[in-house]
Amino acid sequence: MVIGTLRHANRLAVRSVAVDALKRSARSFAFHSTAPADPSPPAGASESLAAYYFPNEPEVPRLSTSVPGPRSVEILKSLDKIYDAHAAYMVCDYQNSIGNYLRDADQNLYLDVYAQIASIPLGYNNPALAAAAKSPEMIDAIINRPAMGNFPSLPWESILQDGILAAAPDGLNKVWTSLSGSDANECAYKAAFIYHRTRQRGKGNDFSELERRTTMENTSPGSPDLAILSFEKAFHGRLFGSLSTTRSNPIHKMDIPAFHWPKAPFPALKYPLDQHEAENRAEEDRCLAAIETILHEWESRISAVVVEPIQSEGGDNHATPYFFQQLRTLTKQHDVLLIVDEVQTGVGATGTFWAHEQWNLDTPPDMVTFSKKFQAAGYFYGNEELRPSIPFRQFNTWCGDPSKAIIAREIVKEIHAYDLVARTSHVGKYIYDQLEELQRTFPQLMQNLRGKDRGTFIAWDTTDLDTRNKILTDMKKMGINIGGCGARSVRLRPALVFEKKHADVFLDALEYVLKQA
Numbered sequence: 001m002v003i004g005t006l007r008h009a010n011r012l013a014v015r016s017v018a019v020d021a022l023k024r025s026a027r028s029f030a031f032h033s034t035a036p037a038d039p040s041p042p043a044g045a046s047e048s049l050a051a052y053y054f055p056n057e058p059e060v061p062r063l064s065t066s067v068p069g070p071r072s073v074e075i076l077k078s079l080d081k082i083y084d085a086h087a088a089y090m091v092c093d094y095q096n097s098i099g100n101y102l103r104d105a106d107q108n109l110y111l112d113v114y115a116q117i118a119s120i121p122l123g124y125n126n127p128a129l130a131a132a133a134k135s136p137e138m139i140d141a142i143i144n145r146p147a148m149g150n151f152p153s154l155p156w157e158s159i160l161q162d163g164i165l166a167a168a169p170d171g172l173n174k175v176w177t178s179l180s181g182s183d184a185n186e187c188a189y190k191a192a193f194i195y196h197r198t199r200q201r202g203k204g205n206d207f208s209e210l211e212r213r214t215t216m217e218n219t220s221p222g223s224p225d226l227a228i229l230s231f232e233k234a235f236h237g238r239l240f241g242s243l244s245t246t247r248s249n250p251i252h253k254m255d256i257p258a259f260h261w262p263k264a265p266f267p268a269l270k271y272p273l274d275q276h277e278a279e280n281r282a283e284e285d286r287c288l289a290a291i292e293t294i295l296h297e298w299e300s301r302i303s304a305v306v307v308e309p310i311q312s313e314g315g316d317n318h319a320t321p322y323f324f325q326q327l328r329t330l331t332k333q334h335d336v337l338l339i340v341d342e343v344q345t346g347v348g349a350t351g352t353f354w355a356h357e358q359w360n361l362d363t364p365p366d367m368v369t370f371s372k373k374f375q376a377a378g379y380f381y382g383n384e385e386l387r388p389s390i391p392f393r394q395f396n397t398w399c400g401d402p403s404k405a406i407i408a409r410e411i412v413k414e415i416h417a418y419d420l421v422a423r424t425s426h427v428g429k430y431i432y433d434q435l436e437e438l439q440r441t442f443p444q445l446m447q448n449l450r451g452k453d454r455g456t457f458i459a460w461d462t463t464d465l466d467t468r469n470k471i472l473t474d475m476k477k478m479g480i481n482i483g484g485c486g487a488r489s490v491r492l493r494p495a496l497v498f499e500k501k502h503a504d505v506f507l508d509a510l511e512y513v514l515k516q517a
């Protein structure tokens with residue numbers, strides 16, 4: 001049965017189609033997850049790319065048990081004996097998930113607007129990615145996984161050129177690949193520190209004996225007092241260096257030793273943006289002044305500033321292009337590198353392939369990190385001097401993963417072939433407008449709607465954490481898998497194949513849940 005009987009007021013006709021479908025749908029959806037290996041040209045893809053990719057994608061969610069269902073509960077209980085499953089919401093059947101629909105162990109189907117914490121680019125079981133996964137090239141990459149720094153594979157250069165680098169931000173034509181978003185940021189920080197010390201030492205100069213000895217004691221000058229500046233509420237990952245720049249939630253950092261690095265205020269903008277321009281400009285100027293003070297006065301030399309274009313885990317906090325332009329100017333003035341963390345914002349969901357494209361900077365950032373929807377992780381850079389001149393300084397056994405880079409290449413191809421960035425931007429506008437309407441009806445439960453003209457990267461605040469969590473739970477009970485962020489926010493992070501028909505299902509479920517709250 002379908003959980004919930006949705007009501008809707010005087011909404012657009014197309015919305016009512018989705019509601020009716022949701023109401024009547026006791027039928028089960030027969031669909032296959034095995035996509036055609038060689039999809040024919042997308043006749044009709046201009047209408048619905050999801051229908052082209054996933055001809056058997058369900059029209060609506062379908063729940064037949066409580067959430068989580070009994071099978072999920074049983075598996076999690078058993079799993080928890082050997083693996084920390086505290087944070088698990090449900091057990092999923094990925095093999096039988098499809099497109100925008102996630103299937104759980106109890107065979108419940110959820111419309112997924114969270115997409116594995118913003119990490120599924122093209123929907124579940126996308127045929128193009130499935131075809132790449134079955135290729136001889138992929139089999140080679142998986143079963144003969146190379147120690148890439150020492151023994152790069154024959155196709156590695158072309159995999160990078162045709163894939164990750166084909167989507168490189170302007171001005172950044174080189175890449176270093178890593179294993180995760182945290183690792184990408186850590187590697188970028190290391191590159192910044194090595195760059196900084198190499199310049200201080202003077203090109204060609206070797207390390208001193210004192211440096212060699214002190215670095216083995218973790219003391220200066222071999223292990224120098226250099227810092228990375230990050231922002232309040234930032235999230236840059238969970239390894240030691242990246243965690244020191246993460247400031248979003250004490251639970252991430254508690255009990256873990258940290259570097260003594262500075263933190264700057266991030267603008268707390270008022271919404272809607274167009275009604276608070278003067279206040280917001282003053283707020284951004286306040287933060288910029290604080291950054292400048294830190295750059296002048298911090299007790300150790302700051303090598304880089306790291307910033308997310310939209311602080312995601314920390315609450316979907318935005319700043320305007322003006323703020324980022326000024327930040328770029330400050331980093332240039334103070335000879336500090338600018339690292340833009342696009343781990344979550346990158347790869348098409350914000351209206352441009354990289355969110356920082358919307359800032360129109362005079363000079364590109366020094367490094368841009370990526371992971372999540374790209375599946376592969378790493379950082380882009382342009383300046384040759386950001387590459388250590390001595391081998392084994394930026395190194396580990398894997399140096400990334402060629403199988404993930406092959407998938408990244410296919411993701412780039414599909415995004416370009418079907419203009420998925422523009423499609424996402426378009427559907428994002430529709431969702432935003434509809435949410436703006438809902439906000440008028442539920443002003444307490446939907447405060448500070450944000451993400452206008454930022455694709456599907458949309459969020460809003462509820463009243464408090466408990467209310468937010470109840471909304472997320474109630475949405476799951478309606479068959480919508482949705483996530484939160486920050487202290488009281490709900491965020492949307494669907495895949496790039498999320499369309500208006502999916503949005504209508506989501507919007508009607510949300511309206512129903514808000515009415516019951």
Ligand SMILES: O=C(O)CCC(=O)C(=O)O
Pocket residue numbers: 117181235237238312313314344485
């Ligand atoms: O929730 C997020 O935005 C980030 C997720 C993540 O990378 C983490 O929690 O480690």
Ligand SMILES: NCCCC(=O)O
Pocket residue numbers: 117313483484
């Ligand atoms: N940053 C963790 C996000 C996971 C969650 O709260 O669903």
